[in-house]
Amino acid sequence: MSYGTEFGQVSRAESESGVNRRSVVRGVGTALAGAALLPTLVGRAAATECCRVCWVDVKPDSCPNAINPASRGVVSVAAGWPRFVAGSVKLYPVKGEYGAAFDGCQDYRDPAYDRDCRKIRELLETSDGRYAEPVRQAVEDVNESGTDDTVFKFRVRDLELEPDDAYLVLVGTSTRDGCTVVGVDSVRVVGGGRR
Numbered sequence: 001m002s003y004g005t006e007f008g009q010v011s012r013a014e015s016e017s018g019v020n021r022r023s024v025v026r027g028v029g030t031a032l033a034g035a036a037l038l039p040t041l042v043g044r045a046a047a048t049e050c051c052r053v054c055w056v057d058v059k060p061d062s063c064p065n066a067i068n069p070a071s072r073g074v075v076s077v078a079a080g081w082p083r084f085v086a087g088s089v090k091l092y093p094v095k096g097e098y099g100a101a102f103d104g105c106q107d108y109r110d111p112a113y114d115r116d117c118r119k120i121r122e123l124l125e126t127s128d129g130r131y132a133e134p135v136r137q138a139v140e141d142v143n144e145s146g147t148d149d150t151v152f153k154f155r156v157r158d159l160e161l162e163p164d165d166a167y168l169v170l171v172g173t174s175t176r177d178g179c180t181v182v183g184v185d186s187v188r189v190v191g192g193g194r195r
Contacts, residue, residue: 056183
């Protein structure tokens with residue numbers, strides 16, 4: 001659960017621990033930040049071994065998923081999961097390689113995604129703690145498959161994208177069973193990184 005709706009919002013875990021992602025990232029450093037935040041990100045899944053993978057399509061109908069970090073707009077992210085616990089969804093920029101089952105961009109019309117939670121959690125472990133929370137979301141059948149999906153809108157600036165970010169990892173909690181839900185898509189940062 002998040003407190004507040006503006007850029008400086010913190011989660012309940014951050015509030016209770018007295019540690020928030022910005023103070024960790026800026027005060028301790030990139031490597032330690034990822035390690036410090038990992039229990040918050042995936043601790044629930046690691047503790048219960050309850051993890052679900054869904055397809056995620058950043059900027060549906062676009063490939064490559066080019067995003068300019070200086071944009072004052074929002075980026076759409078479609079996820080093949082119908083119900084997330086309010087305040088649980090976060091989108092993490094991640095650098096590096098990922099052996100996904102798809103080439104290039106994900107496509108919501110014919111998703112080909114890696115269903116291995118372990119691989120996505122390993123990718124998430126390399127995160128330096130930057131993330132954005134959605135400013136809007138809507139449940140709809142995006143790919144006309146007969147089952148509901150969710151479309152999120154994230155402020156681009158909240159992502160704090162850097163030139164070498166290669167993926168966006170979505171993490172949330174399912175209302176159906178309380179399991180952690182994860183998904184990943186590629187991203188191409190254009191026009192420089194955060195300042």
